[in-house]
Amino acid sequence: MRNRDLELYLQMADGNKQSLEAIYDKYEKLLYSFVIKLSGDQTLAEEALQEVFIKLWTKKAVYDESKGKFSSWIVTITRYTAIDLIRKNKKSAVSIEEETDLPEQSDQTTEDLVEWKEQGETIRTAMNQLSIEQKEMVDLFYFKGLSQREIAEQCDIPLGTVKGRIRLALKHLKKNLSTGKGGVYDA
Amino acid sequence: MRNECDVVIDYFNDQLNEDEKKAFEAHLENCKDCQEELEELRLLTGDLPFAAEPVDPPEGMKERVLTSVFSESTEESDDEAPVTKPAETPVVPMSKQTASKSKRNSWVMRGLAAALLLSLAGNIYALVNEQDIAEQPEDPEEVTPPEEDEGTDQVAERVQLQGESSASATAAMINRDNGGILTLQAEQLEQLDGEEVYQVWLLEGETPHRAGSFISNENGDGAVAYSMEGLPEGIDWDAVAITKEPDANSETPQGNILLSAEL
Numbered sequence: 001m002r003n004r005d006l007e008l009y010l011q012m013a014d015g016n017k018q019s020l021e022a023i024y025d026k027y028e029k030l031l032y033s034f035v036i037k038l039s040g041d042q043t044l045a046e047e048a049l050q051e052v053f054i055k056l057w058t059k060k061a062v063y064d065e066s067k068g069k070f071s072s073w074i075v076t077i078t079r080y081t082a083i084d085l086i087r088k089n090k091k092s093a094v095s096i097e098e099e100t101d102l103p104e105q106s107d108q109t110t111e112d113l114v115e116w117k118e119q120g121e122t123i124r125t126a127m128n129q130l131s132i133e134q135k136e137m138v139d140l141f142y143f144k145g146l147s148q149r150e151i152a153e154q155c156d157i158p159l160g161t162v163k164g165r166i167r168l169a170l171k172h173l174k175k176n177l178s179t180g181k182g183g184v185y186d187a
Numbered sequence: 188m189r190n191e192c193d194v195v196i197d198y199f200n201d202q203l204n205e206d207e208k209k210a211f212e213a214h215l216e217n218c219k220d221c222q223e224e225l226e227e228l229r230l231l232t233g234d235l236p237f238a239a240e241p242v243d244p245p246e247g248m249k250e251r252v253l254t255s256v257f258s259e260s261t262e263e264s265d266d267e268a269p270v271t272k273p274a275e276t277p278v279v280p281m282s283k284q285t286a287s288k289s290k291r292n293s294w295v296m297r298g299l300a301a302a303l304l305l306s307l308a309g310n311i312y313a314l315v316n317e318q319d320i321a322e323q324p325e326d327p328e329e330v331t332p333p334e335e336d337e338g339t340d341q342v343a344e345r346v347q348l349q350g351e352s353s354a355s356a357t358a359a360m361i362n363r364d365n366g367g368i369l370t371l372q373a374e375q376l377e378q379l380d381g382e383e384v385y386q387v388w389l390l391e392g393e394t395p396h397r398a399g400s401f402i403s404n405e406n407g408d409g410a411v412a413y414s415m416e417g418l419p420e421g422i423d424w425d426a427v428a429i430t431k432e433p434d435a436n437s438e439t440p441q442g443n444i445l446l447s448a449e450l
Contacts, residue, residue: 017257018438024253028244030236037239046248053256068229075236080201116237123238142232147202148193163196167224170231177234 005070009063012056020057027074030116034075035082038143044089048082055081083145126176134169141166191215195224250382253436343367348429348446352377354407356446358387358427360415367415369398373429373446376403382434385409385445389418390426398427400435424450 005026011019031052035045055061055077067073127135133155140146140154151166152159191214197203198211215221341362348356348371356373371387379385384402388395399413428447430440 017253017436020256021253021436024249028249029241030239032244032248033239033242034236036242037236042245046245046252049244049248050252050255053252054259057256058259072229072233079236083201117241119234119237120239120241123234124240127238138235141196141200142235145200145202147200148196160193163193166196167227167231170228174231 006065009056009070013059013062020053023056023074024053027071031075031078034078038079038082038145039086041086041089044082044085048078048085051081051085052078079145086145122177126173129176130169130172134165134172137166137169138173141169192218192221192224195221195228199225199228250434250436257436344450346427346448346450348373348427348448350429350444350446352445354446356429358448360424360450368412369415369427370410370412371399371401371427371429372408372410373401373403374406374408376407376409376445377431378405378407379403379431384432384435386430386432386435386437386440386442387411387413388428388430388440389415389422389424390428391419391422392425395428395440397438400432426450 005023008019008023012023028049031049032045035048036042039045039048052061052074056063056074061077063070063073127138130138136155137151140151146154148159148162151157151162155162157165191211194203194207194211198208198215203211211221215225343360343362345357345359348358352375354373354375354377356371358369358371361368361370369387369389373385376385379402384400386400387398389398390396396418398415398418399411401409401411403409426447426449428440428444430437430442430444432441
């Protein structure tokens with residue numbers, strides 16, 4: 001699957017629209033859902049996807065194998081794009097808890113998403129096993145993309161301790177996950 | 188002095204300005220701790236996107252996104268012929284026609300593309316009349332276009348497209364200093380459903396190249412002007428054809444050829 005991604009990417013970089021469309025089809029739902037998770041905003045999510053694929057198509061974002069798996073790369077690009085839009089729109093005030101109320105939660109699962117569905121449950125469980133403080137760290141750092149200073153202010157903790165707390169929370173999360181299978185990106 | 192190692196988190200979250208970023212990246216090259224920390228952050232967060240609950244994207248998002256994406260590349264290489272810039276108008280919709288159909292070309296004067304077509308049409312007609320380069324159209328043109336003296340457009344070829352239906356179309360290839368334009372006007376087209384579009388193709392032997400798409404209005408009229416800049420240069424095109432496509436994104440014809448003409 002990974003090599004297929006690379007193949008598609010290279011064809012796309014060569015100007016093949018169908019390959020871009022294939023990449024789009026494969027990642028649309030994951031990326032869209034991911035941005036919804038980051039922003040809680042459907043309009044912003046569509047906007048973010050548009051920007052991501054424009055970056056791909058116009059080669060403002062260039063992938064090569066040294067950057068790791070394509071799936072990780074495109075998710076990272078999406079995260080940056082979304083966080084940037086959120087910052088611009090100042091619409092970052094949605095907390096993780098509110099997201100469960102979002103409409104259009106999908107119950108159907110396409111084949112590509114089976115893995116995501118399985119792993120997603122595992123990750124959410126692992127997240128829920130974190131302490132409230134650690135969960136907040138992961139949320140503010142990863143899903144909200146805040147700066148250290150913002151996190152320090154929001155959590156009312158010394159700036160110098162933010163990095164350590166983030167790493168601790170993430171390591172704890174990884175430990176909770178390690179009972180599960182390997183990396184979710186492995187195809 | 189700030190300690191560069193302290194900004195790993197902000198670098199990861201893309202919270203640094205350009206100068207800070209450059210400074211950190213310079214530092215990163217020589218700081219093993221930071222490299223490891225960054226790698227660790229990537230590893231530890233690698234699974235997190237999957238924490239997102241699957242949400243169905245809204246109806247039509249794919250079309251909207253891809254249309255806008257593909258228009259980007261056109262925009263970049265396309266500074267001359269705004270008709271083909273599909274950023275806002277991936278297909279050229281015809282406006283509602285109120286005038287009688289017998290005024291064969293009057294609809295050209297309306298519609299979104301009117302302003303542009305006007306100047307193109309002006310150039311075509313001016314050349315047809317003054318330089319007699321193109322074949323004479325089979326009917327005398329009823330429209331008197333504004334005379335335009337400037338412009339070095341040259342009609343390379345003008346053809347009548349025919350098919351099995353009653354629909355017909357006229358296509359003209361116009362040479363310009365910086366690449367050609369293909370204009371096409373069709374009438375008595377069948378109504379389209381949903382996302383369907385009429386797609387124009389230029390054929391090089393058996394190989395179709397996309398050459399603009401349009402939708403017809405309720406009277407079955409449609410028109411498009413397409414900048415040929417994006418097409419390979421120096422090709423002696425064999426034919427021009429129109430197909431009906433499920434949407435404006437077909438890379439190769441999905442539908443049968445409705446109208447065609449050899450070039």
